[in-house]
Amino acid sequence: MSDPLGGLLAAPPSIVAAGVEVFSTALRQQGVAVADVDWRPPSFGSPEDLAQLALDPRRAAANRVAVERVLAAGSVLVDVRPAREVLDLPDRVLLHSGPPLTWETASGPMRGALIGATLFEGWATDVEDAERVLAAGEIALDPCHHHRTVGPMAGVTSPSMWMWCLQDPATGGQAWCNLNEGLGKVLRMGAFNEEVLTRLAWMRDVLGPVLSAAVRSRPEPLDVKAILAQMLQMGDEGHNRNRAGSLMALRELSPAIVATKAPSSDIAEVLRFIGGNEHFYLNLGMPTAKLAMDAARGVPGSTMVTVLSRNGTEFGIQTAGTGDRWFTGPANTPVGLFLGDYGPEDANPDIGDSAIMEAYGVGGFSMAAAPAIVRFVGGSVPDALATTERMYQLTLTENPAMQIPIMGFRGSPTGIDVLKVARTGWLPQINTGMAGRVAGTGQVGAGLVQPPQQCFEQALAALAEESRAAV
Amino acid sequence: MTRKSLTAKGLSPVASRQVNDSQGVRHVSLRSGVYADSVRLMQVSRDIGARDGVRAVLVAMATPLNLELAAGMGLAPDGEAKPDQLLVALTATDDAELTAAVAAVEAALAHREKSGDVQTIPARTIGAGLADATIPALAIVSVPGPYAAAEAADAIAAGRSVLVFSDGVPVEQEIALKRAAHEAGVLVMGPDCGTAIVSGVALGFANVVRRGPVGLVAASGTGAQQVSCLLDAAGVGVSHVLGVGGRDLSEAVGGLATLDALAALDADPSTERVLLVSKPPAASVAARVREAADQLSVPVRSAVLSAEQPDLTAAVEALLNDLGVAVPEWPSRPGTADAVPDGAVLKGFYSGGTLADETMLIAAPVLGDIRSNTPLRPELDLGTDLRARGHVVVDFGDDALTVGRAHPMIDPTLRLEAISNLAASREPAVLLLDVVLGHGADPDPAYSLVPALQAAGLPAVVALVGTDGDPQGWSRQADALAEAGAAVFASNAAATRYALSLIGDGHE
Structure with missing residues (x-):
């Protein structure tokens, strides 16, 4: 051994110190470079649980496996098909965002979306009838996440909706998401009026078939x-x-759309619809993130978060080391900017599977890439950079495929570590839309939100318990 | 009327004027090559106008409209103004305010909303802190013991050694950390490691000693300090002092860090001799360490205290012989203790646990049983009764006495109180103290100790552990303590023997 202790004995070391400052002072007097850690007691977790996880000999390797799977996952668009075919569900099942919930616990926009989807499927004659059959439990509710699916906001997915079908070319993994309806009064924001149902019908009858034909006609699947x-x-x-992203998706799909046999008026309408929807890409990005996070499911000993998701009532997370188990807490209400006359009192608590983007390291974690977003809370460009800087301390790795130019092309902070969340006292930063709390309202704004700490408290305790049993 | 020319970094005034009259002082200037949009300039004007000493202000491009506004305020510029020039015009209460206000305008105009700069987000964990550290780097963890493992584990995961100063770390966590460190080829110094010197960098309580060929592996902080200071006095330096924590040589931990530290020093080209310093270890562990040490190419000498080998100074002297270095006369100052009364007892008030142990091991054969809060045998336990009569050695640095207060090497209060109580008790006694100098220790221990010794009026002997290079200075402290009548020794063993001789004299 020519270099004992990593060179420590060969040259005066620099010091990184956590704890009392008297040592650092004495070291600086010796001219030693000292970096003081801004240490504070972990914001949750018993010392025993924290130490159990910190010292679990499986942890480092397990987290390495988990993040490698996340980074390795690809995502290509292979098909567009009706949910009925893709999901192969029994009749009268609606998927929704977030952890499991019931009609009784569903928030306004979730109920609105469930009502709208029930009407859209013809399972009820009118709104009252839809509420009745939903309240009676005649329509089963199940989280999207249980079906390799994600859905923005209410995430309500019904058999007649068309879905993007994405595949990880490396593993063959699959993930699905319905098509984005645009902004304002839309089903995913809890609106269910005639305008909403008319648009859904057009998406079913025109948009879906055109996209399906276009996607299938491409010589190479689109690299999402x-x-x-x-x-x-x-x-x-x-x-x-x-x-x-939406414009790039439009650019990539346009030639194939134009080349379909659909009437030119339909093609024009499809192009106009996609071009007018700034969030068209979101429903492609989400299953891309889902593919990556699902790839990391079931890695014993890993403390990495695989799911961040909300149903409008509760926030739920899952981790690589605890399989399909949900850890939930009451969803917070986002802070941000409001459309028109809407204000904070109109906003529903946090909703949607779209926080899968943050689990994947983009969205709020890559805020520095999109400084315009911080204006939603009156923030400045340095705030955006600071947010991403903080998220680096919550995460296990940097995704070299997702580079942030202003951070010197650093990879996005990826793979939330439950242990780091506890130790830093920082919660994941999520960028999100805001739905009106009253069913039928639609979108009221957009802003920023964080998960409730309880989710991470439960996850940490469960991971520690699993660790004790396994080690 | 006075005229001044104001120039400022980044701006070039074409014409400026400063006027002092009954309306206050005025500054009017036109600057070329500066452009800012009107919203920005309105913000600047508003901010400057809000200053207490400013009466009127106009910072604007010199357009006809703005020139008209300036004229209306009595602040028209001299000479020809062009619309691409920036007009800075203001009135203030006095010269100082005016100068400050103009400077504030410059600063406001120079300010840009940061676009590329990142707010410094401080690292909150050792892991995050080490991500940016230069190599080689060492982590120091002194957070509350129950939380120390996660920070130390970060360092090990990053392939860095770590000094854990925290105490109260559960022993099973210590074992897990040291096993992981062994796997990673790094060292965990601690927990409860207060002293180390790594490549000349003194960590925690350590003395300013010369560098040289002797590597120390120390399960004892004050033991390492005593040994390194004596070596320094003999002109011999240390390569490294690697602390391993007081529990490392216990049965449970099994010397995990000691074995790794010995191996590291064996591989270190600057280390020619190794001295292993410890309180009495578990017998099985001592044997295992001895066995491992014998396999190394570097000669390892033991300064591990035991009834058979009670003396750190003797171990240092043996090492000096190994090195062919003459053993010097260890520094000392004579005391002024006159008559020691018959039946005087030994009262050893220590801040260093290993020094207290050494004193008991040396004194017990002479005095018989010595009671202590860290006794040689359990039945001699003092419990919490620090005022017990008879031969007593107290370790004020023991965990039970440092709860909620600083170590006695920093905070002398408890020990000074004990000295005063002893004097008040009128029990005939010889007072034996250690005073440990160096980084991290009381910056002037004699300052509080001298009056306490004078007030007590007891015969006093001090083991003064330190060097003249220490911030407190061995000689300065020794002189001050000797002035107060104490006999002072650089060697704790010598101090103890001198105290015993005083008691012996008293007996005769």
């Missing part, structure tokens, strides 16, 4: 992950800002 990587270099963060 590559678009996400480019978006980050163009001012998008892939959650609350999808402008560049």
Whole structure:
């Protein structure tokens, strides 16, 4: 051994210190470079649980496996098909965002979306009838996440809706998401009026078939992950800002759309619809993130978060080391900017599977790529950079495929570590849309939100318990 | 009327004027090559106008409209103004205010919303801190013991050694950390490691000693300080002092860090001799360490205290013989203790646990049983009764006495109180103290100790552990303590023997 202790005995070391400052002072007097850690007691977790996880000999390797799977996952668009075919569900099942919930516990916009989907499927004659059958439990509710699916906001997915079908070319993994309806009064925001149902019918009858034909006609499947990587270099963060991504998706799909046998008026309408929807790409980005996070499921000993998701009532997370188990807490209400006359009192608590983007390291985690987003809370460009800087301390790795130009092309902070969340006292930063709390309202704004700490408290305790049993 | 020319970094005034009259002082200037949009300039004007000493202000491009506004305020510029020039015009209460206000305008105009600069987000964990550290780097963890493992584990995961000063770390966590460190080829110094010197960098309580060929592996902080200071006095330096924590040589931990530290020093080209310093270890562990040490190419000498080998100074002297270095006369100052009364007892008030142990091991064969809060045998336990009569050695640095207060090497209060109580008790006694100098220790221990000794009026002997290079200075402290009548020794063993001789004299 020519270099004992990593060179420590060969030259005066620099010091990184956590704790009392008297040592640092004495070291500086010796002219030693000292970096003081801004240490504070962990914001949750018993000392025994924290130490159990910190010292679990499986942890480092397990987290390495988990993040390698996340980074290795690709995402290509292979098909567009009706949910009925893709999901192969029994009759009268609606998928929704977030952890499991019931009609009784569903918030306004979730109920609105469930009512709208029930009407759309013809399972009820009118709104009252829809409420009745839903309240009676005649329509089963199940989280999207249980079906390799994600859905923005209410995430309500019904058999007649068309879905993007994405595949990880490396592993063959699959993930699905319905088509984005645009902004304002839309089903995913809890609106269910005639305008909403008319649009859903058009998407079913025109948009879906055209996209399906176009996607199937492409010689090569569209590389959706590559678009996400480019978006980050163009001012998008892939959650609350999808402008560049939506235009790139349009650019890639347009020739095939035009070449379909659909009437030119339909093609024009399809192109106009996609071009007018700044969030068109979101429903492609989300299953891309889902593919990556699902790849890391079931890695014993890993403390990495695989799911961040909300149903409008509760926030739920899952971790790589605890399989399909949900850890939930009451969803917070986002803070941000409001459309028109809407104000904070109109906003529903946090809703949607779209926080899968943050789990994947984009969205709020890559805020620095999209400084325009911080204006939602009156923030400045340095605030955006600071947010991403903080998220680096919560995460296990940097995703070299998702580079943030202003951070010197550093990879996005990826793979939230439950242990680091506890130790830093910082919660994940999520960028999100805001739905009106009253069913039928639609979108009221957009802003920023964090998960409730309880989710991470439960996850930490469960991971520690699993660790004790295994080690 | 006075005229001044104001120039400022980044701006070039074409014409400026400063006027002092009954309306206050005025500054009017035109600057070329500066452009800012009107919203920005309105913000600047508003901010400057809000200053207490400013009466009127106009910072604007010199357009006809703005020139008209300036004229209306009595602040028209001299000479021809062009619309691409920036007009800075203001009135203030006095010269100082005016100068400050103009400077504030310059600063406001120079300010840009940061676009590329990142707010410094401080690292909150050792892991995050080490991500940016230069190599080689060492982590120091002194957070509350129950939380120390995660920070130390970060360092090990990053392939860096770590000194854990925290105490109260559960022993099973210590074992897990040291096993992981062994796997990673790094060292965990501690927990409860207060002293180390790594490549000349003194960590925690350590003395300013010369560098040289002797590497120390120390399960004892004050033991390492005593040994390194005596070596320094003999003109011999240390390569490194690697602390391993007081529990490392216990049965449970099994010397994990000691074995790794010995191996590291064996591989270190600057280390020619190794001295292992410890309180009495578990017998099985001592044997295992001895066995491992014998396999190394570097000669390892033991300064591990035991009834058979009670003397750190003797171990240092043996090492000096190994090196062919003459053993010097260890520094000392004679005391003024006159008559020691018959039946005087030994009262050893220590801040260093290993020094207290050494004193008991040396004194017990002479005096018989010595009671202590860290006794040689359990039945001699003092408990919490620091005022017990008879031969007593107290370790004020013991965990039970440092709860909620600083170590006695920093905070002398408890020990000074004990000295005063002893004097008040009128029990005939010889007072034996250690005073440990160096980084991290009381910057002037004699300052509080001298009056306490004078007030007590007891015969006093001090083991003064330190060097003249220490911030407190061995000689300065020794002289001050000797002035107060104490006999002072650089060697604790010598101090103890001198105290015993005083008691012996008293007996005769």
